[in-house]
Amino acid sequence: MKLLSRKTMAKAFGLIAGLLVSTLSVYASGSSEKTTINLYTSGSDNVRVTWEAVLAAFKEKNPDINVNLQFLASGTGGQGGVDRLISAIKAGQKTTDIDILETADNDIGRILTEAGKDSLAVIDASKVPNVKNIMQKSSVGGNQAIAFRGTTVLVAYDSAKITTPPKTPAELYAWIKSNPGRFAYNDPTTGGSGASFVVTAAYNFLPPEALTSNDPSWKTKWDQGFNLLKELHPYFYKASGKVQYPAKNQGTLDLLATGEVWMIPAWADMVLDQKSRNLLPQTIRLTQIEPAFTGGIQTMVVPALSSKKEASYKLLNFIASAEGQQIFVEKMKAIPVIDTTMLAKSTIDMLSGLQVKGFRTYTIGKLGDDMMRRWQEEIATLP
Amino acid sequence: MNENTKKKILGILLILPAFSLTMAVVALPIVQAVILSFTDVDTGVFSLVNYQKLFSNVHAVKNVYYTLHIVIVTVVLTIIIAYPLSLYLSFGKSRFARMMGKLYLIPRFIPGIVAVYAIMGIVRDSGALNRLFMQVGINLKPSLMYTPQGIVLANLWFNIPFAAMLISASMSGISPSLLESAQDVGASSFRIFRKIIFPLTAKSALVAAVFVFMGNIGSFTTPFLMGANAPRMLGVALYQEFSVFYNPAAAAALSTVMFLLSAAAGGVYIYSMMKEENWQK
Numbered sequence: 096m097k098l099l100s101r102k103t104m105a106k107a108f109g110l111i112a113g114l115l116v117s118t119l120s121v122y123a124s125g126s127s128e129k130t131t132i133n134l135y136t137s138g139s140d141n142v143r144v145t146w147e148a149v150l151a152a153f154k155e156k157n158p159d160i161n162v163n164l165q166f167l168a169s170g171t172g173g174q175g176g177v178d179r180l181i182s183a184i185k186a187g188q189k190t191t192d193i194d195i196l197e198t199a200d201n202d203i204g205r206i207l208t209e210a211g212k213d214s215l216a217v218i219d220a221s222k223v224p225n226v227k228n229i230m231q232k233s234s235v236g237g238n239q240a241i242a243f244r245g246t247t248v249l250v251a252y253d254s255a256k257i258t259t260p261p262k263t264p265a266e267l268y269a270w271i272k273s274n275p276g277r278f279a280y281n282d283p284t285t286g287g288s289g290a291s292f293v294v295t296a297a298y299n300f301l302p303p304e305a306l307t308s309n310d311p312s313w314k315t316k317w318d319q320g321f322n323l324l325k326e327l328h329p330y331f332y333k334a335s336g337k338v339q340y341p342a343k344n345q346g347t348l349d350l351l352a353t354g355e356v357w358m359i360p361a362w363a364d365m366v367l368d369q370k371s372r373n374l375l376p377q378t379i380r381l382t383q384i385e386p387a388f389t390g391g392i393q394t395m396v397v398p399a400l401s402s403k404k405e406a407s408y409k410l411l412n413f414i415a416s417a418e419g420q421q422i423f424v425e426k427m428k429a430i431p432v433i434d435t436t437m438l439a440k441s442t443i444d445m446l447s448g449l450q451v452k453g454f455r456t457y458t459i460g461k462l463g464d465d466m467m468r469r470w471q472e473e474i475a476t477l478p
Numbered sequence: 479m480n481e482n483t484k485k486k487i488l489g490i491l492l493i494l495p496a497f498s499l500t501m502a503v504v505a506l507p508i509v510q511a512v513i514l515s516f517t518d519v520d521t522g523v524f525s526l527v528n529y530q531k532l533f534s535n536v537h538a539v540k541n542v543y544y545t546l547h548i549v550i551v552t553v554v555l556t557i558i559i560a561y562p563l564s565l566y567l568s569f570g571k572s573r574f575a576r577m578m579g580k581l582y583l584i585p586r587f588i589p590g591i592v593a594v595y596a597i598m599g600i601v602r603d604s605g606a607l608n609r610l611f612m613q614v615g616i617n618l619k620p621s622l623m624y625t626p627q628g629i630v631l632a633n634l635w636f637n638i639p640f641a642a643m644l645i646s647a648s649m650s651g652i653s654p655s656l657l658e659s660a661q662d663v664g665a666s667s668f669r670i671f672r673k674i675i676f677p678l679t680a681k682s683a684l685v686a687a688v689f690v691f692m693g694n695i696g697s698f699t700t701p702f703l704m705g706a707n708a709p710r711m712l713g714v715a716l717y718q719e720f721s722v723f724y725n726p727a728a729a730a731a732l733s734t735v736m737f738l739l740s741a742a743a744g745g746v747y748i749y750s751m752m753k754e755e756n757w758q759k
Contacts, residue, residue, distance in 0.1 A: 339707065340707050353604045354604075461724075464722065
């Protein structure tokens with residue numbers, strides 16, 4: 096069966112080839128004037144939306160730099176920038192197309208141990224002048240990383256029902272016991288706010304250095320914390336006649352929204368964002384206890400192998416500026432890493448007077464996995 | 479080369495891309511996972527240690543029983559409901575039956591996660607049902623969240639249309655003349671069902687049961703969002719091993735066990751197909 100004559104086929108091929116050549120040449124001539132860099136990042140969709148806004152504002156000021164956003168949605172199981180960078184360096188490649196990369200502390204730890212201490216460029220004020228504005232520093236990355244936004248787990252509570260929120264973990268645990276069924280933390284294997292509750296329950300009994308150690312000997316000292324979790328277990332939120340730890344960070348936020356519980360540990364950015372969209376009642380407030388729940392800063396790193404570092408530094412300088420920080424606060428309710436007095440009042444108002452003095456970070460490596468397993472076997476199985 | 483051989487080669491060439499893709503991204507990882515499950519990760523040699531750990535852990539064994547319990551209840555209830563529904567849809571003459579025949583497939587077109595959140599929104603203790611009953615002063619708490627019953631309820635929503643689709647397809651294959659001639663010689667409706675309809679459709683009901691079983695043994699979304707913290711269905715336990723505890727070897731052993739459970743159901747399916755061959759001779 097012949098649908099097309101040979102002549103027509105030849106014509107069609109010629110046309111397609113011509114189109115290809117012309118588009119490619121336009122693309123090539125366009126990029127010869129511009130520097131194009133690849134920014135690797137991943138996370139929930141709000142991360143993508145925020146980055147798109149940041150890059151649009153950056154492009155307006157720097158028309159000669161083109162930033163490709165390489166975004167990988169979390170949970171898609173793909174290979175992120177961190178894995179790709181490590182394998183590229185391990186494979187002995189001399190250059191990389193990963194020009195700038197968003198990382199958390201444990202990512203930086205992995206890169207520096209697996210790919211070598213010199214695998215990331217040192218970033219200082221001579222290259223990125225605005226770095227002097229930044230008040231937070233990565234404990235793992237040092238001057239090879241730039242902190243650019245933070246978030247932390249705080250206590251979220253309904254101010255219509257609670258007038259004096261707890262100020263310390265001891266007060267919080269006492270409140271839980273005197274208000275049975277009105278507090279919930281989510282299944283820690285499904286979301287970071289519940290995990291923070293579990294981790295701090297154990298590590299508040301341990302010296303501060305334990306929180307940044309992956310030495311397995313600390314495992315034997317978790318008993319006091321797990322006993323506390325067991326003791327509190329009967330006082331948590333109940334459904335269908337049994338204490339339940341809802342799935343995901345959103346699971347407990349939903350309970351707070353419906354009024355089934357009055358207090359939860361929650362990510363600051365999630366609460367502020369959902370309040371601003373009226374998904375949470377306006378009576379929901381945030382407060383920090385002392386010692387705090389854990390949180391963290393997100394950092395940017397520049398691989399030493401990248402050949403376009405100058406363009407990346409310009410982007411970093413923009414991110415560290417008041418204008419750049421403003422976008423992260425407005426779009427994802429991130430906690431800014433620069434002094435808030437540098438930001439417009441309307442921007443600070445979005446943080447609802449939230450004052451975060453510092454971030455209590457934890458980098459316990461593989462111990463975190465073991466802790467989750469122990470929670471699953473000892474706490475989840477409680478009647 | 480004659481025309482016939484050419485056609486055969488062309489056919490093979492056309493299948494080759496899809497075939498190699500399937501081999502590379504489906505078959506190969508399965509083989510790798512099975513090998514990994516029989517490997518001691520510390521020494522790298524063949525060992526049953528992953529399976530020993532799995533079956534000596536009381537919580538893991540509970541997860542297996544819990545999963546089988548939910549899946550078997552789901553299969554039985556699905557067929558019990560879908561079979562009469564198919565009968566009604568295939569042989570019912572009323573306008574309502576015809577309308578139902580068009581509507582019953584709607585759940586197939588709703589994404590799983592949307593449906594699960596919708597079901598949760600209705601049956602949770604502060605959900606739509608609760609608020610509806612509160613209007614007349616009754617504080618109804620369905621108590622379905624975090625229970626096996628809740629998971630089964632959501633499973634039924636997903637699986638009844640699927641099973642009914644398979645069963646009613648075989649029912650519509652029954653020639654009306656067969657039924658009419660039976661009626662003509664005075665057979666009662668029940669006798670027609672017992673002697674003609676049931677023998678001709680029992681097999682597809684079995685096929686539906688097998689597919690529902692296999693589809694639910696590894697289900698994730700529903701038990702993840704609606705299930706209790708422990709025990710967990712195997713799909714969620716597998717996710718935890720792999721993505722939370724970062725224990726690929728244990729995850730491989732668990733997925734091999736799930737694969738064997740599905741294979742057992744598949745065996746039932748193949749056996750029933752073979753039997754048909756004999757019966758037809």
